[in-house]
Structure formats: structure tokens, C-alpha cells
Amino acid sequence: MPELPEAETIKKDLQKYIIGKKIVGVEVFKPKLVKEPFLEEFKKGVIGQSPQKILRRAKVLIIQLKRGRFLIIHLRISGWLFYGEPKEKSRAVFKFSDGNALNYMDQRVLGELRLRNNYSDLKFIKNLGPELFNLSYKDFSEIVRKKKTRIKVLLMDQAVIAGIGNIYAQEVLFRARISPLRKSNTLTEPEIKLLYKNLIKVLKEAVQYGGSSIDAYRDIQGNKGGMEKRLKIYGKKGELCPECNCSISKITVGSRGTCFCPHCQK
DNA sequence: AATGGGACCTGCGCGC
């Protein structure tokens, strides 16, 4: 679910709500979520700990604890966090000494919880390319001109640029008027410029509006994001294109559903 | 090397 803007929203919320508080209890209702160490050791290691700092790398949340330990939360597709009363559908609950709980919510149970001494050698961290907001136009342009893969697949390749997923890839391509099927190395200089500009603009806009709540995603207080109302193409198959009034198409690109306007996006 | 499909899971909405 969460792409960069949703993860960034959660990061800011966590900074506001859990820094310095003490974890006094942990319950895990879906043991499969805990990838390491073994469940009992995970619980023992987390209890008594206190979040010092919240980090984000791409779509992954990293909670820095004391004594050089890190609680790593990968939300995958349907994960989100809720701070408050323990919730009925929680997959895991971290109880704090102030009586509140950080609930790990995840309809599809595809997420991951890990307790480790480091995070940089985890596969889904170490293989990441540069963060989108740290990527210069020069570097972006070089990547796009060099690669032959379809542009949408490239945008979603975390080893190339970290943080973009299926919602924002579609959204950015629509705004840049580029077909998701175009081979990366066929983009012209003005197209690459427009794409870069929109990448930064749309993702910043999404952070500003607290991410997109298409289905499950909520912020830490359980509120919807504001960005889904501003999406122009994602999930709008059969609706009218806001630019040209043509019907919006849906195809599969990189084995993911992809909406686009065949008239506007060339 | 790059690409495509399936697996991992649950639950929703749709059509019959």
C-alpha cells in the first residue's frame, strides 16, 4: 500500500506520538509477521524499549530504539499504524506506559516486523536506489536515457529510484502526458524534464496532503489521507479523462493494473 | 540481463 508519501506521513506521526515513550507490552496475533528474531525473543527485545528516533527509507519505517537496536516495519501492501486504544483488527499491538497502544494493522498480513542491530544490510533496504527527493535531474535523465525498459516499470523499480509505487507511477505519467508503455530510452529531453518535474511535484503534493487512502490506508489517528481526492487517473478506468473527456483505459504493465488516457498520453 | 508470472495473504465488490 504505502508508497513514499504514506510512509512519510506515518513517520511524521510516529515522531509526534511515540518518541521517548516506554513500551510495556507486545501482543502479536499473526506470528508470521515477525520475521526475526523468533517471536518470544522479539517480544522480550521490544518490551522495556523506548523509541529514540524515526527513520524512513523508501517505503520502510525504521524505529530506532536504545542500545543500538532497530524495530523495522515494512507495511507492504495493506499495512498501516494506529495509535490509541487497542483495536479489534490489530495484527500486533505495542503497548505504551501512557496507556495507549501502537496497533499494527494489515488486512492482507503481507507486512514484516523485525528487531535488529542494524538495517542497512536488509535485502529490501540495501538494494534500494537513491531516494526520489535526493535524485538530481542530471542523474534521473541519465538513468532514463540508458534503460530500455518500459518507463512505468522503471519508475517502480526500487533499485533505480526508491519510493514510487503503482499509484504514483500512474499519476505522474498522466501528468507528464507519457504512455506507461513507452520504452525509457525513447523519451525526448523535454519529456524527461516534464516527467522529472511531475515526479517531484506529485510526490511532494502527496506528502503535503497526507498520502492517499484508496482502501485501507489511514494515518496514525485513523484519518484518511487527502491525496486520493486529487488523483486524476489511478483507479478511474472507464471514467472521463479530466483533460480531454476520452474514456480512461486500463491495461497491465509489469503485471500491475495501469490506468491511462490513450489520447493524452503518447 | 531482462521480463513475466506466481506466491505470499485477506477481504471486498461485482455478476450471476
Place this chain on the structure above:
DNA sequence: TGCGCGCAGGTCCCAT
């Protein structure tokens, strides 16, 4: 009303 199917924000693994 009930059931089966397709589909969903990510990532990894395998076959080609």
C-alpha cells in the same frame, strides 16, 4: 441471499 471470481498500495523467487 449466496457463491465464485477478480482484484487490491509490494516484494521475492523462479522460469524463460
